[in-house]
Amino acid sequence: MQPRSPRIPFHISYSDIVFVDTCQSDHNTVTYSYLWTIENYQAYSEEQITYSPHETLTNEIEFKLELETPKHSYDLSVHFVPKCSGKERFKCKVCVWIPADKEKSKSFKILTLPESAKFDLIKYNKLSDNSEILLEGDKLTIACEIIIFKSSIPVLESKLADDLGALLEEETLSDVTIVTGDGQKIKAHRLILSARSPVFMAMFKHPSKENELGCITIPDFNYNVIREMLRFIYTDQKPNMADIIEELLAAADKYCLDRLKAMCADFLLSSLSAENAAKLLKLADLYNMEYLKSRAVEFIKKNIDVVWETPEWKQLLNIKT
Known part of the structure; x- marks a missing residue:
């Protein structure tokens, strides 16, 4: 009111x-x-x-x-x-x-x-x-x-994320199949994919081979990466990132999932150290993540004597020269 x-x-x-x-x-x-x-x-x-x-x-x-x-x-x-x-x-x-x-x-x-x-x-x-x-x-x-x-009648918490997640897990009323880079298949739903990703929207909105066959082949990423990306798409919740963070970031960038990219950037930033600072700087530049890039640059400036000796920094310098 x-x-x-x-x-x-x-x-x-x-x-x-x-x-x-x-x-x-x-x-x-x-x-x-x-x-x-x-x-x-x-x-x-x-x-x-x-x-x-x-x-x-x-x-x-x-x-x-x-x-x-x-x-x-x-x-x-x-x-x-x-x-x-x-x-x-x-x-x-x-x-x-x-x-x-x-x-x-x-x-x-x-x-x-x-x-x-x-x-x-x-x-x-x-x-x-x-x-x-x-x-x-x-x-x-x-x-x-x-x-x-206000009314004292209790309002139940939303189960939307759980309900949509169940559609993915149980493959209920699925109408498209995703084939991952390691050959595994995941059943999904055109409408949900389209609502969450402009890339999938363009794929299903216009005539395409994927749309006609009801099958999408994604050779870039294996089952674990695509599964976690889909879990985010369906539930909007933070996926498991620990062992697939770089691949998940690449998938989020490819399918224009900006919120997932931000989650990945936050995860990377939480682990920023002298050993991986150069690597994070490279990823931030590659995927156009300005906040992560500025934080990495700031960290490197303060710790240049240590970062200078790391293999990641030396590799980065070799790429640049």
């Missing part, structure tokens, strides 16, 4: 109410904060009622505030008046207070909207006697905080 904008127009005789902030404190509550500033307050007569315009709180809820100027020695009161457009009822906590009054804490009530409420803020004579502090610039500012309690 989020506040709407733009604000509802208000009549010229009304005092405007200003939306300040909204935040989701946890999964069960959303807090909305407002300030209502009334100009030229001391010109108001006793027993006069001042209205704010209706303010949109959520798609289903709006509210207004009514300030009742009391007779001398009585309480200054604010009415919270909500209006709900839907049938659903919302439980909320409404707090109203004068920020300039440091002696009194917030007044609050628990309501079930569209239930209204009245808040007694301050004695009228106290407000008059302390006008230099409480009515600075002849302005009365009232704060209003509304905490909406």
Whole structure:
């Protein structure tokens, strides 16, 4: 539930109410904060009622505030008046207070909207006697905080990754076969491959041998690499990388899987050392991974005396010359 904008127009005789902030404190509550500033307050007569315009709180809820100027020695009161457009009822906590009054804490009530409420803020004579502090610039500012309690019905965690992963593992309704470089076969689904990789999308969207035969041959990579790449495609989860990181990075680059490339770069960066710094620099340059490249260069500059003696660095220099 989020506040709407733009604000509802208000009549010229009304005092405007200003939306300040909204935040989701946890999964069960959303807090909305407002300030209502009334100009030229001391010109108001006793027993006069001042209205704010209706303010949109959520798609289903709006509210207004009514300030009742009391007779001398009585309480200054604010009415919270909500209006709900839907049938659903919302439980909320409404707090109203004068920020300039440091002696009194917030007044609050628990309501079930569209239930209204009245808040007694301050004695009228106290407000008059302390006008230099409480009515600075002849302005009365009232704060209003509304905490909406969301439904307590538990929402189950998503099983999308597990469900799609099961399609791959169980080969349910598969319509294409992938033949890996070591001759093994993996059954997959055109729609999922196309949705995740623009390379597969182009392959299946246009007339092609692979599309016609329902078979894709990938001679560059063996079964383990393709299996882990497909597991990422289906579940969006980090695959097993330890023994196939370079091949998996190459596969991610070939099939334009940018998130998988970033996962591979993060894995490589976690193992950055003097022994492999030159190798990581070469991979970063080859696959256009600027962040990994800059980190490798930074590491090499700081450790050049050690890196200089490694076989990987000497091999890199030989390639360059």
